[in-house]
Amino acid sequence: MKKIFITIIGLAVGLCSGYFGMKYILPFNRNQLGNISTLLIPQTHQVIGFLPYWLTSKIDKNYNKYVTTLTYFGLNVGVDGKIVKLSTPTEEEPGWYTLRSGRVDTFLENAKKDHINLSLLIFSSNETTMSALLSHPVSHAKNLVEEIKPIIQKYGFNDLNLDIESVSVASAEAQIKFTTFMKEVKKNMDKYHLGTLTIDVSPTALIKPYLINLIEISKVVDHVILMTYDFHYAGSLVTGAVSPMGGAGTNAEFDTETGVKEALRVMPAQKILLGVPLYGYEWETLRNTPHSAVLPASGLTISNRRAEKFMTSCATCSAQIDKEAKESYVIYQDQQTGTYHQMFYPDEQVMQEKIKLTNTYTLGGVALWALGYDGKSILNPLEKFKNSFE
Numbered sequence: 001m002k003k004i005f006i007t008i009i010g011l012a013v014g015l016c017s018g019y020f021g022m023k024y025i026l027p028f029n030r031n032q033l034g035n036i037s038t039l040l041i042p043q044t045h046q047v048i049g050f051l052p053y054w055l056t057s058k059i060d061k062n063y064n065k066y067v068t069t070l071t072y073f074g075l076n077v078g079v080d081g082k083i084v085k086l087s088t089p090t091e092e093e094p095g096w097y098t099l100r101s102g103r104v105d106t107f108l109e110n111a112k113k114d115h116i117n118l119s120l121l122i123f124s125s126n127e128t129t130m131s132a133l134l135s136h137p138v139s140h141a142k143n144l145v146e147e148i149k150p151i152i153q154k155y156g157f158n159d160l161n162l163d164i165e166s167v168s169v170a171s172a173e174a175q176i177k178f179t180t181f182m183k184e185v186k187k188n189m190d191k192y193h194l195g196t197l198t199i200d201v202s203p204t205a206l207i208k209p210y211l212i213n214l215i216e217i218s219k220v221v222d223h224v225i226l227m228t229y230d231f232h233y234a235g236s237l238v239t240g241a242v243s244p245m246g247g248a249g250t251n252a253e254f255d256t257e258t259g260v261k262e263a264l265r266v267m268p269a270q271k272i273l274l275g276v277p278l279y280g281y282e283w284e285t286l287r288n289t290p291h292s293a294v295l296p297a298s299g300l301t302i303s304n305r306r307a308e309k310f311m312t313s314c315a316t317c318s319a320q321i322d323k324e325a326k327e328s329y330v331i332y333q334d335q336q337t338g339t340y341h342q343m344f345y346p347d348e349q350v351m352q353e354k355i356k357l358t359n360t361y362t363l364g365g366v367a368l369w370a371l372g373y374d375g376k377s378i379l380n381p382l383e384k385f386k387n388s389f390e
Contacts, residue, residue: 046365053098055372074121079132081140119159141184158195203259218267229277234299244325278373280345308375
């Protein structure tokens with residue numbers, strides 16, 4: 001009887017040890033294994049929060065209970081792979097100045113205290129700069145890593161986010177050069193143990209020959225953020241959702257779920273992070289029905305925060321949900337001009353839909369653009385999502 005009891009106890013201890021190991025230790029990469037404190041943090045969905053330098057003054061809450069990674073946006077990369085530190089001969093580049101001046105130190109230090117990962121974003125959307133950057137992909141990649149190495153080590157970043165936004169059709173040669181550049185960045189980061197590598201990409205790159213060949217790039221990077229927003233934007237000809245869940249083939253040529261399905265064809269689900277906007281758009285129209293033609297140059301960005309305040313102050317306004325897009329909208333008439341205003345924007349209910357989609361396809365998590373655009377309630381569903389283990 002005593003032997004049976006000991007055997008049962010042994011099995012129980014073994015099961016618990018295996019569960020502890022799977023849940024607490026195995027999810028972390030080799031760069032994290034040296035930090036004992038991170039081993040005690042259970043695996044969670046990833047929630048990346050982008051912190052743009054121009055929104056730091058608007059931050060009025062602690063985001064650490066909602067996010068797992070705080071990404072500083074960001075620094076610009078130059079033609080030779082080095083960080084752009086001057087925008088004019090006498091003026092510092094804003095992203096560089098904000099970081100160097102200490103204006104984000106409090107956010108970074110508070111995040112580290114709560115075991116939040118820190119990511120440094122490097123950005124370029126200039127086609128001429130990107131062409132020059134890729135003229136010598138190997139040496140320029142080395143330049144970039146050498147430039148960011150002391151920055152990463154000084155501030156405690158453990159991820160590099162490369163946001164290279166090219167929306168022009170690229171040649172096969174240009175795609176190969178970009179893939180080479182990314183491979184060299186990753187190789188040099190691993191050489192210095194600088195952490196993980198993340199890339200941001202429009203889902204349109206999955207169906208058009210843009211610079212980023214996701215079939216190849218997804219083999220190189222640790223995480224891919226699908227920027228599933230701006231399906232409608234300030235310059236759109238008709239009103240509609242900024243990040244429609246559905247509607248491809250009816251109200252749009254593409255939608256969020258279609259983008260996710262296309263991404264799953266070329267990379268593992270856990271590598272994919274769903275980009276979620278915390279903003280929408282507002283337009284003027286002559287008609288009061290959704291998807292109406294807009295008045296020229298009337299489009300404006302509207303943050304969730306501003307939309308929330310507006311709905312509180314407008315006694316006659318009532319938000320509705322677009323059934324296909326699963327995004328909130330409100331239409332109201334301008335009493336002075338007689339035109340209509342149409343606002344499509346995300347809210348707490350929309351966030352729940354994004355989380356549902358992420359769980360349906362077992363994606364790695366979500367990425368929020370951007371902290372500072374949020375109102376009082378839109379982030380609430382993320383607190384439970386972040387700490388779930390599905």
